[in-house]
Amino acid sequence: MAVGLAGCGASSEKGKSEDASKESNTLVYGSNDYTRINPAMDEHGEINILLFNGLTAHDGNNEVVPGLAKSWEFDESTYTYTFHLEEGVKWHDGEDFTADDVKFTIESIMDPDNGSENAPNYEDVQEINVVDDHTITFKLDAPNVAFLDYMTMAILPKHLLEGEDMQESEFFRHPIGTGPYKLDSWDEGQAITLVKNEDYFKGAPNIDKIIFKIVTDDNAKAMQMKSGDLDLALLTPKDAKEFADKEGYTCYDMKTSDYRGILYNFANEYWQENKDIIPAINYGIDRQAIVDAVLLGEGMTAYSPIQRNVYNDENIEHFDYDPEKAEEILQSVGCEKKDDGYYYRNGEKLGFVICVGAGDQVRVDIAQAAAQQLKAIGIDVTVEVPAQVDWEGQMAYLIGWGSPFDADDHTYKVFGTGKGANYSSYSNEKVDQYLTEARQSADPEVRKAAYAGFLQELTQDPPYTFICYIDANYVAKSSIKGIEPDTVMGHHGVGIFWNVADWTIE
Incomplete structure (x- = not known):
């Protein structure tokens, strides 16, 4: 899979002079905030791989x-x-x-x-x-x-956590691992400072200190990259493009397995009554327009949760943009369009709210674009950014998932009935069966057939409306060496630090 690496300019004395006020062997990364560092309970976290190791990697x-x-x-x-x-x-x-x-x-x-x-x-x-x-x-x-x-x-570590509450223990504010870096300090809401583990069993890292500077606003990350306060950050496509010709910076436009889509909360009574309009929603969204306008082309349209996996089946229904077909489906299930341009069912206007987590402008923009497109076909959709997501009470959410690893990852636990990451309360016996078959066979042909059945079932009984895959637009000071541009990133663009112990700052 080809991955673009756009050189934003070679290392320069100017770039180095901007860092003169900082320790020369310190890397400052623009990070989202952490309330805890708990890899056992939480699904992902960029910082985990610096502090901890697994049996495998x-x-x-x-x-x-x-x-x-x-x-x-x-x-x-x-x-x-x-x-x-x-x-x-x-x-x-x-x-x-x-x-x-x-x-x-x-x-x-x-x-x-x-x-x-x-x-x-x-x-x-x-x-x-x-x-x-x-x-x-x-x-x-x-x-x-x-x-x-x-x-x-x-x-x-068992000796520090045995008998502790695995959700609430103070350990997860003072984590101790075996990884290449260890926690030095945690200034809540400001920065998490890591120092290299001189006794790391694979050899001490080259960079002495890595600071996860908490910058939750996307615009602020871009500004702090420009000012030199950050050395590395994951930026929005729009912000990353501003560094394309900026001396002293390198842009890493990295492919991901990270998709965005609309999660429907089937525990909500609305979808128990209106589940049959989801295919219309699928046809009512112009995915390519969103990729072009919101992602500036840095991504691709989505139709599958394993689109960048060897077990994807590209022959399933993609739900390509077809507003006429969308309205035909609405009419076929008994919805009636009134003079205000919206469809009604049993006297109630069709419409719902998409919630978006705070701090992710790209998700907000995707949700708003989708809402505007759905209004055009007669479904009154609005977007909210709550301070705290009500997973059980909300109607829909602009979800992000995706894994570059085995196809079982981010499918079995996301779409399986009652599984730990199934936040939509989706349940489909055939989906459960296909995912189990795929998990239990080492035969590639058996797995291919099982995942084809799984994907086909998702088109018949959609849990999400898949919209797009996003690229991870990292920008770094050109003085940082060792970042691998060809690695496919995971959910939230996680994965860039996989070889951090080998990085250097020149």
Whole structure:
């Protein structure tokens, strides 16, 4: 997959002089805010990979490679994985890392009382046995071909968390891991400062300090990149383009598996009564116009949650823009268009509210563009940006998901009935069946057929209206070396720090 790297200008003395007031070997990253750093309970977080390690890791091609486990075997007859752990690994507090930490972490995620949205990744784990300090086995009750991907999960220290509340513990404000960086300080709402782990088992990083400077507003990130207050940031397409010819900066226009779409809350009575209008909504959105106007071409139209995966089926219905067909569907289900230009059903105007999380201007713009297009076909859609999202009470949400890893990731737990990341309360027995079949077979042809069935079912019974895939538009000082432009990023553009220990600042 070709990935564009646009050079915004070579390193310059001017660029270096702007950094003169800063420590020369410190990187300042423009980050969203964190209320906690809890990789076991939360689905993602850019900072996790700097502080923690999993048994496995992903390389620049998003393939599974060794992490805290130096090797492993799989017994196909018993569905048992045996992991051989690195020896001599220390937690940031100096304590020894052992297999007991691994068992503790995964069991904590699996414990339903802890409410982890990662739990579906491990629901087929039947037994976890510590053989010795550096050997651990996982016996599954059924095959799970994505299991090695899921063992990239950050391992947490048992000696600090045993008996603690895994949602509320103060540990998650003072995290201690085994990763290449360790927490130095956390100034709430301002900055999280990390310093390099001199005893990192893979070798100490090159950059001494990384500061996650909290900048929640997209416009402010762009301004602070221009002023030199930031060295690296993920910007909106519009803001990133302003650095295209700016000396001392490099633009990384990186592909992602990160899609945007409208999530429908099927627990809301509105969709229990109006689910049959969703196909009309799908045809009523001009996706290419949104990619062009909002993303400035930095992305592509979406029709599938695994569009950048080898198991995608491009032959399913794409719901290409067709406003006439959209209105035909509305009329076919008994809706009537009145003089005000809107459709009505049982005396009620068709319409709903799309909620968008605060601080993400691109999502706001996508939602507003979609709302305007849907008004044009007679559905009264508005956009709200609540201070706090009411997942159970809202009508719809401008969702973002996507994974560059195994196709099981961000499908099984997102669309499976009752799974940890199924925020839409979507339930479809055929979808559950197809996702289980795909998870349990290592045969590529079986998986391909299962995912084709899954995707086809999503077109018959849509959980979302897929809109677009977005690119990750990173801008960095050209003095930063080591960023891999060809790595496909994940949800929220996460993934750029996968090889951070190898980065340098010149």
